[in-house]
Amino acid sequence: MKATGTLTVGNILKVAAARYGNREAVFCTLTGRHFSFKQVNERVNRLAHGLLSFGFKKGDKCAFLAYNREEMIETYFALAKTGIVGIPLNYRMEPAEIVDLATFCEAESLIFDPAFAEKIAGMKKDLPKIKRYIMMDAMGEKLPDFAVGYEKLLEESSADEPDVEIVEEDLQYFNLTSGTTGLPKAYLLTQYNTAAAAGYMGFVFDVTEKDVILTVFPIFGRVGFAWSTLGLYTGARNILHQFNPVQMLELIEKEKVTISNWVPTIASIVLAMPEIDKFSYKSLRGLVFAAAPFPPSLQQKVKEKICPNIYEFYGLQETGLLTQIRPADKVRKPDSVGTFHFGADVRVVDQNGKDVPTGEVGEIIGRGVAVTAGYFKNEEKSAEAFRGGWFYTGDLGKFDEDNFLYLSGRKKDMLISGGQNVFSAEVENLIMSNEKVLDCTVIGLPDEKWGELVTAVVVKKPNTDLTENELIEFCRAKMAHFKAPKKVIFADTIPRTPTGKVTKFVLVEQYSKK
Numbered sequence: 001m002k003a004t005g006t007l008t009v010g011n012i013l014k015v016a017a018a019r020y021g022n023r024e025a026v027f028c029t030l031t032g033r034h035f036s037f038k039q040v041n042e043r044v045n046r047l048a049h050g051l052l053s054f055g056f057k058k059g060d061k062c063a064f065l066a067y068n069r070e071e072m073i074e075t076y077f078a079l080a081k082t083g084i085v086g087i088p089l090n091y092r093m094e095p096a097e098i099v100d101l102a103t104f105c106e107a108e109s110l111i112f113d114p115a116f117a118e119k120i121a122g123m124k125k126d127l128p129k130i131k132r133y134i135m136m137d138a139m140g141e142k143l144p145d146f147a148v149g150y151e152k153l154l155e156e157s158s159a160d161e162p163d164v165e166i167v168e169e170d171l172q173y174f175n176l177t178s179g180t181t182g183l184p185k186a187y188l189l190t191q192y193n194t195a196a197a198a199g200y201m202g203f204v205f206d207v208t209e210k211d212v213i214l215t216v217f218p219i220f221g222r223v224g225f226a227w228s229t230l231g232l233y234t235g236a237r238n239i240l241h242q243f244n245p246v247q248m249l250e251l252i253e254k255e256k257v258t259i260s261n262w263v264p265t266i267a268s269i270v271l272a273m274p275e276i277d278k279f280s281y282k283s284l285r286g287l288v289f290a291a292a293p294f295p296p297s298l299q300q301k302v303k304e305k306i307c308p309n310i311y312e313f314y315g316l317q318e319t320g321l322l323t324q325i326r327p328a329d330k331v332r333k334p335d336s337v338g339t340f341h342f343g344a345d346v347r348v349v350d351q352n353g354k355d356v357p358t359g360e361v362g363e364i365i366g367r368g369v370a371v372t373a374g375y376f377k378n379e380e381k382s383a384e385a386f387r388g389g390w391f392y393t394g395d396l397g398k399f400d401e402d403n404f405l406y407l408s409g410r411k412k413d414m415l416i417s418g419g420q421n422v423f424s425a426e427v428e429n430l431i432m433s434n435e436k437v438l439d440c441t442v443i444g445l446p447d448e449k450w451g452e453l454v455t456a457v458v459v460k461k462p463n464t465d466l467t468e469n470e471l472i473e474f475c476r477a478k479m480a481h482f483k484a485p486k487k488v489i490f491a492d493t494i495p496r497t498p499t500g501k502v503t504k505f506v507l508v509e510q511y512s513k514k
Contacts (some may be wrong), residue, residue, distance in 0.1 A: 049160070353387065
């Protein structure tokens with residue numbers, strides 16, 4: 001038998017407005033505006049009715065492009081309440097990429113930040129299927145002649161709850177995951193994927209209405225939106241910020257931020273800042289990390305200089321949280337990314353899909369409430385990822401005797417150099433322990449002698465002197481020589497996805513030509 005109710009995203013905001021009312025829900029630092037839970041819900045309802053008034057209906061597709069600002073939350077929830085499927089666009093993409101992606105995902109409307117008005121005007125001729133453009137104009141920005149104003153649309157629309165039947169199986173939005181070639185792959189997330197995961201997420205990070213969240217992850221990505229949803233779900237105040245290191249530290253002190261989700265790269269940047277000791281971090285009760293290897297040496301520096309309590313979680317964009325570790329366990333097991341997460345199952349298997357013994361490395365597979373329903377227009381990719389009801393992550397890892405998971409790298413990140421298997425993550429963790437290294441990644445470059453040449457791409461800390469030979473000898477002194485890099489390339493930056501994962505294929509392509 002099926003329950004009479006259904007788990008939907010719109011219900012989260014409706015309940016939050018009733019429970020938390022006029023308390024502040026969001027501080028939008030980009031525009032300087034403050035919103036209560038009740039105001040957010042009313043504005044979402046107005047946007048929903050405005051979209052419906054244009055003739056858009058459940059199942060239609062709406063793209064949106066913006067920096068971290070309040071309207072991003074409103075757009076997600078307005079689309080969720082109408083059943084219009086969202087297409088959040090990465091603002092780092094080039095115009096041609098946006099056109100291809102919007103066309104592929106069948107977008108019929110586009111809501112955008114005024115910062116991108118000129119870019120969108122230039123690509124409009126290549127988007128004939130877009131019927132309506134809506135520009136966010138909260139600060140009185142001049143509208144282009146092809147767009148309607150977001151605030152006027154809200155002003156002219158009803159604040160009542162939209163009368164659209166939404167069920168948990170309905171699609172909510174497409175999210176994007178980077179591929180090794182071509183466009184990002186679009187995967188499907190349902191109402192249930194988001195709504196079911198929110199409560200579990202709040203519990204494992206101990207978030208309550210007493211918290212002040214700082215959201216610096218891009219909200220166009222799944223992690224950024226998840227923290228926006230979590231704030232509404234728990235009644236916590238949420239500070240939305242377009243990442244700027246100095247401004248971020250100012251906000252932590254001034255707004256008394258208690259928790260924030262970072263990637264290890266953010267921590268490295270902050271720790272290298274000359275301004276780091278100018279600010280107080282005493283309000284922080286915890287920092288959450290994910291998306292990239294987090295070496296124990298870097299963890300220790302974070303604890304000493306910024307916040308003593310570290311949470312971490314593991315999961316792909318397609319899966320949501322699969323494992324999670326809390327501060328006390330992180331002290332005992334600093335190399336682990338946690339144990340089982342509520343609503344998710346995780347296994348480590350061999351090439352035949354059989355569980356490997358404790359302590360042995362295999363492929364991590366998972367299933368759970370947050371796992372994608374599949375890839376859009378890509379049956380081949382869906383069939384590759386889903387086997388026997390489990391999602392095959394492509395990540396390698398192992399469990400210890402306490403069921404805590406340890407990552408060993410990607411299947412495709414396992415280099416074979418001179419006939420020996422080399423896990424990139426192991427080498428990266430060691431390099432990051434060097435005091436002169438700000439960021440790094442390890443790739444395999446084609447080589448006649450070794451097959452794959454273990455190559456470190458390294459960003460040095462400012463005002464440090466580090467040579468290739470020095471770093472190679474540093475590694476050779478601490479690990480088997482076949483694992484140590486045979487080549488070091490110094491770079492200004494390392495390319496990453498919005499969630500912090502290194503786009504290694506870009507580096508392999510770039511440096512294979514040299």
